[in-house]
Amino acid sequence: MSNAEFLETALKAAVSAGNLIEERHKDILNVSRKESLRDIVTHVDKLAENQIIDILKDYDKNIPILTEESGFVQGNLEKTYWIVDALDGTVNYVNHIPFYAVSIALFVKNKITVGVIFNPYSNELYYGADGLGVFKNQKSLKIIDKIPEECLFSMAFSGKKYEAAKRVDEFMLFGKINDSSRGCLRTGSAAMNLAYLAEGKFGGCLGKANRIWDVAAGLLLAELAGATVKFKEVDKEKYLVDYIATTPKAWNSIFSNVEGVYQV
């Protein structure tokens, strides 16, 4: 199967789930808490995830799927698997803040090869694949290289239960970047942060101990658009990664700032 075929499948699944997420927006009944006050799930997350699983399985039932809510949905291929976050930014979604997305990526031999991020509220569809390029809706994306002083950054924080003692370091880092650039935002959707980097709206994105399903697609899209990207798995059981993705010109400055805080 080619990257183009995988991409078409991921597009189909992401847009289908996105439509469901928007259709059900007015029906949010129950919000359940997971690991922290801001780690929540709704029945819409689960419905959308099931829809994605159905579409991906329909395409090839042998490819395993790593999901946020259902864990690993097994297939029999070892080195290829989908990574799915049916709704990244659930807190925003529940609060009707239009910054959330479906995120789907394909890993092949430990490399992300396909990525799709879809914000169904704004109809922003970001997609790309190795060898094919990266796009938003109709347009091909290429970031404009900018120095940190000309960049707006975004940062995604670790869950409260992860290395709580070090959280002050994260807040210090946030302040430092915020004061040495056009600002640093915490938006509530790491997937959309990285999509906006690919589009050139952000000059860089950082995240500590983020779930891999939040960022896998975005890391690929940012890289394909010309960003410098580095990430490292920091907790295999919890699927946590630290990552930095910035314009090439902003890289050295941001990278030197995160040393000791991030494990990239």
Added chain:
Amino acid sequence: MKKKILIFGAGAIGRGFIPWVFPPSEFEINYVESNPQIRDLLNKQKKFLTFKTNNDKYEKLEVPIVHCYSPGDIPDEIIENMDIVITAVGPRNALSLKESLINTNVPVICCENDSTIPESLKAATNNPNIVFGIPDVITSNTAPEELLKQDPLSIVTENGVCYIDNKVSEIGGNCHYVDTDELRKQWLAKLYIHNTPHCIAAYLGNILMVNYIHESMKNESVEKIVSEAMFETEQMLVRRYQLEEEFVKSYSQKELRRFKNTLLFDPIIRVAREPFRKLATNDRLISAAELCLASGIVPENVMMGIMAAFCYNNEQDPDFNITYLMKSLQPRDFLKIIIGLRADDALFAIMVNQWKNNLQKLGELK
């Protein structure tokens, strides 16, 4: 003394047509071209041939050139030393010229297929002398084998007309300097009676898997769709913009003759290039269909052309991603997310309703 001219873009219009409008007998010609093969050959040969089709024959013009610059390598004083600058780089690239044209008062004629480019460039460069030019012509970006043997840079154009804003009429040349009203009328006709059916002929030709527009037009079904799409846009121009019936009729007849010109070898891949640009809601396809509907005309044939554009499948095209999107998205999602139509739009409803039927008709073209 000859006037000095710098032409951005040594492609179809820049190389094939502009030298007939601003001939080498009166103008000293320089180019800026991003394609290194064309640039190197122009600088090596210091001349090239352009052929004009006239009464079923080719008329030849040898064009000597002074120099062809790379876009990133134009000496600072060059533009100030010019009497005129022409852009013919394509609408997607035109705004990238702002750095080269900033803070100069040299007259600039934008021969781009988008009437908004001059205003955008004016705002970006502070040059008030930027005007619109409409090449009313079809120019191929290549030539048949027999002409390429004479010169690998040979190019074929029709015997066309160039309409230029009369604010820069002192430049001279073989063109029609016209006032704003006439320029607008010519642009509307070009956009909807030339551009719309021309690209429809290309997208239908792509489905037929032929190489040139005249080959596409040989197919009876294509000829019928193209001419009826032209009739739909003609009627729209008469009803909405009060263009004279006689003018639009003669314009249409001229265009149909052009599309069938067997000497021109107008490549499908040139005309069909960048389908998303042509499918923009303010461009030749969607806008034509919307304006037809708003004028009480159901644009069955324009919509068939739109569907053919959706089906354009060329891996080498900058908009090759249209194929993935068409394969993966439902019609409603494709129209809403990718094309940008609103779900409560009449065109949206009709396109969704006729989606399968139109796809089937296109399949039957083969």
